[in-house]
Amino acid sequence: MKKIFNQFYVNLFLADRFFLALGFCVLLFLLKFFFSWLGDLPIIAFGVLMVILAVDVFVLYRLNSGLEAKRNTPKRLSNGDENPIQIEVQNTYGFSVGIRIIDEVPHQFQLRDTNFYLHLKPSEIKFINYKLRPTKRGEYSFGFIRAYVKSPLGLISRRYNFDNAKVVPVFPSFINLGQYELMAISHHLTEFGIKKIRKVGQSSEFDQIKNYVGGDDIRTINWKATARKGSLMVNTYTDEKSQNIYCVVDKSRTMRMPFEGLSLLDYAINASVALAKVAMLKEDKAGLITLSETIGAVVPAEKKSTQLNHIMQVLYKEKTRYLESNMEMLYSTIRSVIKQRSLVVFFTNFESLSALQRQMPYLKRIAKYHLLLVVFFENTELKSLSLTPAQDIEGIYYKTIAEKFIYEKKVMAKELNKHGILSILTTPQNLTINIINQYLALKAQHKI
Template identity: 25%
Template sequence: MKRLKPLWDRLLFQDKGVLPTKTFIIYFSLFIIALFFLSFWRFSWLFLMFATILFLCLSIIDLYLMPGRKELTITRELTKEMERYENYLVKMTIENKSSFDCIIRIKDSFPVSFQTTFPENQSIPKLQKTMLSYEIKPLIRGKYTIDKLYTRYRSKIGLWERQLTFNQKDELKVIPNLSETKKYLASAQNYLLHEGIKIRKMKSGMGEFSKVRSYVVGDDPRKMNWRQSAKLQEMMTNEYEPEHGKNLTILIDCGRMMGVELEEGNRLEKSIEAAITLATAALDNGDHVSVIAFSKDIKTVIPSGKGLDHLNTILQGIYSLQVDPQESNYELAIRYIQSVQNKRSMIILFSDIQTFIHEDHHLFYLKELRRKHLFLMLGIKDLLLHQKIEKKPTTVKLAMEKSVAQKQYLLQKKGMRKWEKHGLPMLESPAEDLAVTAVSQYIDTLNRGLL
């Protein structure tokens, strides 16, 4: 079996060596058929063997009409950091130092978590450098090492194909998709919505002074700047914004229930993307942000920092988080926050609400946490549950499913109200709106002066 392994690797577009092409197999098959019919005319076996050997020798000439192993070099250029579900170009520089043209096929050593379209049958001129490119699309976050580059090339006659493997080690990171973060930076006002209602303005005189602007209908007369109005002979008003320098702690649950698959990705993927967008909003506002990821144990801790430069620190710390098959230890996470977060802060937990509300012993620890900090839990709506609730009960089976789904939904709402009575609000949002809901709640908290 060990002796057959190099041959097997060669057939799988790996290793190095020479292989016959489809063209060779077709020509050789036609040649054998011709010899078969000629054999009925009593040609000698010696003639048949001589003709076969002559055909093979003539075909070997094709090997000398293609570049040698040392006459072809390939280098790869790729982006070292890629966003999940985004398309990227990988560029290839192929240098042909020989006096013969060739036709090349390339396969890179990307894992199956990348969607790829490799170059096929590309013509490489002699004594020239040629640029090729192809698209890749990463599907799973993490750190990857790409170290092999497999090629097959042939001459224009195309009877034989030479296979080479080039060693070039490149490391790349697949980070969460930042489309929501970019949308926020492009237009923050689109994220100041929750349940279709704009966040109300701050109370008069609250927050930090921002600027003086022209008075418009609807402004509070108590915020009029009479000195500037007199100077400019125009009605001017003061504008305030939430105070900067607040503390935000983001908790990301990586336990078993966060692995539930959605239409695109799973709950953890959407929670990480929403957490990054929320961190961007807070850092852009001048606040301090820290991130803690946990499951059975504490997985990642990113200390508090401010400024948009800190966003890269957060991104590098959580880009490779994966779902663990264990249940989450909320008690450990809560105790850890109490030990490291001394200043009053807003704590936002991304987790599965249905699992959390059935664990009553968490209430004691969260009530202790609530004395010093603000707490908010965000989860993703169970679309399957809501689809069953909205279905018309046209059959007995559908009626039973609808009844069970409604009962489960009512029990969940009852549990959420119980926690909210203790000052521990919980919100569920569709996966695509999770980032909007998180940013909206954060800004609303600042505007109301709760933090």
């Protein structure tokens, strides 16, 4: 009995309408001192208020459960993307109710304004849809759904607590992977900023002989087949397949820098997943290596259907470290794991030319055996600072320093190219598009 009373007391809240009505009654009692003709009117008004209050309590509490609510979430959330969340609410009372819904979203979002207001007719079901954008990988815990219900009288509200607690993992960005897949198959990647690459020459992998049509390369005419058929026939070729594509993700302290809520590591991880997806669509093999002061995960290149999910599972818990990358260990790992010439995409960041020069001997040794593509980042804050007009001497100083660092980044790219190492200097936001563009260009040029 005591437990039932406590539940009743804890979940009952007096509404603003009750306090307004109570204030009116107090005003009547005060006026009675000056206007005796009011008589028993204040007492009657207060008694009517108490009766209405009792009726309101009765209609809201006569059912054990006058409301149903549940939260529908994806099995996993996509990092850096807008993820849809849905709350389903049903009114089982025999009258219309007003409802205030508070959803206890994971603490990582730091949201205190997830309030929703509904008006439901008897037996009506409504859906609340909103979106959440996580900026860190890991486990996110949803809490209660708390609903505050008011009857048409509106003097009190009854709280319902729906224990819809759920832990949802946040994986590297995967929402757009289906769109990349569709675009890759239909050859309309330009809609996502991915360029159409003009093919140079042809691969050595023969496909079929077909009739010549206008626009075919006359250099591919098969004269023997033409003589047999009596009409022009041409050879067709396909891209070379089953090439190894390895993404090497640097987890050192240089990758902790944040941009728009995501760290450089998260941008690199999202781009690695997208590149692996596109590579497997092109029937290449995708692999992964992560490193910091030690080698982290090593996923040998495969093109089986479960490979992408395996890569995402590995990247799910990867975090940045506080030490510099051990490039010597990376070189020895690549030599022992990758047995044939492959495309090695190294996601890292250099903040100074001296940092690049320390790693250059190892990069040149890797490039000796594989096609090495080094991806590093522009500092968008420095770029915006360099474009801002200087207002004083201090502003001129900051602008000059920013331009110096920007120039150094361009020098780094030229230094890499001078030693036969491909490079991409990109903003974090354009990383995925730029890396897929480069991969498709290398495929078109038959460098892999």
